[in-house]
Amino acid sequence: MKKTLISYLFIVCMAQAQEYNFNVLDGINESLRIVEVAYKSGAEEKDRYHFEKARAYSDISMYLASEQDGIGSKIFAIRSMNSASKALGGLKGIDPMEFISDEKFEKLTGLSLKEVNERLQYIRENKGENCAPDELAKTEAYYEALFYEINKEKVNRVVLMKLYNDVVNNSFSAQEKLRSAIDNKLECYTGKTQIVQAQVQEEKPKEEEKPKEESIKEEPLMVTARIHFDFDRYNIKKEYIPLLNQVVKTLKENPSVKVRIEGYTDNIGSKAYNDRLALRRAQAVRDYLVKHGIEESRIETVGFGKEKYIADNKTSIGRFTNRRADFIILRLSSQ
Numbered sequence: 001m002k003k004t005l006i007s008y009l010f011i012v013c014m015a016q017a018q019e020y021n022f023n024v025l026d027g028i029n030e031s032l033r034i035v036e037v038a039y040k041s042g043a044e045e046k047d048r049y050h051f052e053k054a055r056a057y058s059d060i061s062m063y064l065a066s067e068q069d070g071i072g073s074k075i076f077a078i079r080s081m082n083s084a085s086k087a088l089g090g091l092k093g094i095d096p097m098e099f100i101s102d103e104k105f106e107k108l109t110g111l112s113l114k115e116v117n118e119r120l121q122y123i124r125e126n127k128g129e130n131c132a133p134d135e136l137a138k139t140e141a142y143y144e145a146l147f148y149e150i151n152k153e154k155v156n157r158v159v160l161m162k163l164y165n166d167v168v169n170n171s172f173s174a175q176e177k178l179r180s181a182i183d184n185k186l187e188c189y190t191g192k193t194q195i196v197q198a199q200v201q202e203e204k205p206k207e208e209e210k211p212k213e214e215s216i217k218e219e220p221l222m223v224t225a226r227i228h229f230d231f232d233r234y235n236i237k238k239e240y241i242p243l244l245n246q247v248v249k250t251l252k253e254n255p256s257v258k259v260r261i262e263g264y265t266d267n268i269g270s271k272a273y274n275d276r277l278a279l280r281r282a283q284a285v286r287d288y289l290v291k292h293g294i295e296e297s298r299i300e301t302v303g304f305g306k307e308k309y310i311a312d313n314k315t316s317i318g319r320f321t322n323r324r325a326d327f328i329i330l331r332l333s334s335q
Contacts, residue, residue, distance in 0.1 A: 024065050024070045024073045024074060025065075027061065027073060027074045027077035027078070028058070028061050028062055028065060028073065028077055030077065030081065031054075031057070031058045031061055031077040031078075031080035031081050031084075032058055034054075034080070034081050034084045034085075035051075035054050035055055035058055035080060035084050037084070038051060038054065038084040038085075038087050038088050039051070041088055043084065043087035043088045044087075046087060046088070046090045047086065047087040047088075047089075047090050047092075048133040048134065048137075049087075049094075049129050049133040049136065049137050050083045050084075050086040050087035050137070051083070051084070051087040051137075052133060052134045052137035052138060053083040053087075053095075053137035053138075053140065053141050054080045054081075054082075054083035054084040054087060055080075056137055056138045056141035056142065057076045057077070057079040057080035057083060057141050058076075058077070058080040060076040060141060060142065060145045061073045061074075061075075061076040061077040061080060062246065063162075063243070064076060064145070064159075065242075066242030066243055066246070067156060067158075067159050067239065069156075069159075072145075072148055072149075075148065076141075076145065076148075079141075079144070093129075094124055094129050094136075095140070097140060097143065097144065098147065099117050099120075099121075100113055100117070100143075100146065100147050100150060102114045102117065104150065105150060108150065108155060108157075108160070109157075109160065109161070109164070109315075109317050110312075110314075110315035110317055110318065111164070111311065111312065111315070111317070111318065116143075116167060116168060116171060119171050119172075119175055120139060120140075120143065120171055122175070123136055123139070123171065123174050123175060123178055124136070126178060126182070126189075127178070127181075127188065127189050128174055128178050130188040130189070131177060131178050131181035131182075131186065131188040131189050132173070132174040132175075132177040132178050132181075135170050135171075135173040135174035135177055136174045138166070138170040139167055139170040139171045139174055142163050142166040142167045142170060143167050145163050146160070146163040146164060146167055149163060157317065158228065158239065161228075161311075161317060161320065161321045162226065162228075164321075165226065165310055165311075165321060168310065169310070226324055226325070226326050226327070227240040227243065227244070227285065227324065227325050228240075228320055228321065228323055228324050229281055229323045229324070229325070230320075230323070231266075231268070231319070231320075231323070232269075232277070234263075234277060234280040234281040234283075234284045235284065236284055236285065236288060244285070244288055244289070244292075245292070247259075247289065247327065248289060248292045248293065248294060251289070251294050251298070252293065252294070257298070257329050257330065258298045258299065258300065258329075258330040259289075259298065259299055259300070259327055259328065259329055259330065260299075260300040260301070260302065260327075260328045260330055261282040261285045261286055261299065261300070261301050261302070261325055261326070261327060262282060262302050262303075262304060262325065262326045262327075262328065263277075263278035263279055263280070263281035263282035263283075263285075263301070263302070263303040263304065263324075263325050264278050264281075264303075264304050264305070264307070264308060264309075264322060264323065264324050264325070264326070265277050265278050265281075265305050265306060265322065265323055266306075266309075266313055266318075266319035266320075266322045266323050267306055267309070267313040267319070267322070268313075268319070269306075271305060271306055274305035274306045275303055275304075275305035275306075276303070276305075277303070277305070278303030278304055278305040279301065279302070279303030280303070281303070281323075281324075281325050282301035282302060282303055282325055283301050284325075285301075285325045286299045286301050300330070309322050310322060310324075
């Protein structure tokens with residue numbers, strides 16, 4: 001019944017998209033609704049890979065809409081619905097995908113995709129779908145968005161680099177998780193259940209229960225949130241305002257979380273100067289969140305300056321990529 005329902009919804013949405021050319025907001029809302037239907041119907045447990053891909057496609061659809069790319073937003077909204085339908089159907093196997101030409105990407109950005117392509121191929125061929133379904137799904141979704149952007153007649157370089165960073169970060173996470181599964185001979189990789197010998201322990205007198213202490217657990221932000229800055233500047237560029245507004249909305253909907261904003265720079269200038277500049281970038285983002293209703297007590301700021309580069313500083317695009325502010329969620333939980 002559930003599978004029939006979601007298949008029907010997907011077919012209806014596809015028909016509407018083709019016949020009526022539904023507007024961008026309708027597409028985003030419908031993809032979000034169907035992902036929610038899939039979640040409530042147990043798709044996350046039934047097929048984690050396709051469910052996470054549906055969520056990632058939905059995030060991409062919202063991001064492209066914020067960049068005024070209505071066509072791309074519709075494309076990835078439909079892909080989100082499709083993956084949600086697959087998750088409910090419990091389909092197995094990795095979706096086919098086309099790899100980007102490294103020569104074309106390097107010509108546009110000065111960066112190489114060779115290592116990324118090889119890493120993704122390795123993950124796909126070594127049971128990454130089983131051992132790192134979340135990370136692989138996100139890597140592939142953002143890779144497809146990268147493929148879409150690079151083949152547009154007029155490429156948006158800011159969007160291109162943002163998607164590239166998402167692919168790199170998620171593929172690294174997937175690779176590390178897969179390697180851990182291989183090294184530890186986990187069931188997801190070997191297919192064999194590990195039997196752990198239980199140790200018998202003497203019963204100890206029950207101690208008085210102590211109040212549960214509040215602990216803080218770090219996890220990625222629920223929306224893709226990374227913004228970049230012009231050289232020697234810490235003012236927020238107007239194209240990132242829709243993204244920050246989405247962060248504000250997410251934090252308002254989740255009052256139990258705090259966020260740490262990390263500021264970074266490229267490699268030009270002294271360490272002392274860049275440390276100050278990195279912190280100012282983080283503080284500028286904090287000020288925007290506070291101005292739009294987020295309590296300052298929920299926000300930490302830190303500046304790393306000339307550290308933790310995510311791109312090569314030899315090119316202008318690489319340096320622009322490194323001049324950024326990242327968001328880390330600090331979710332409060334009880335032990």
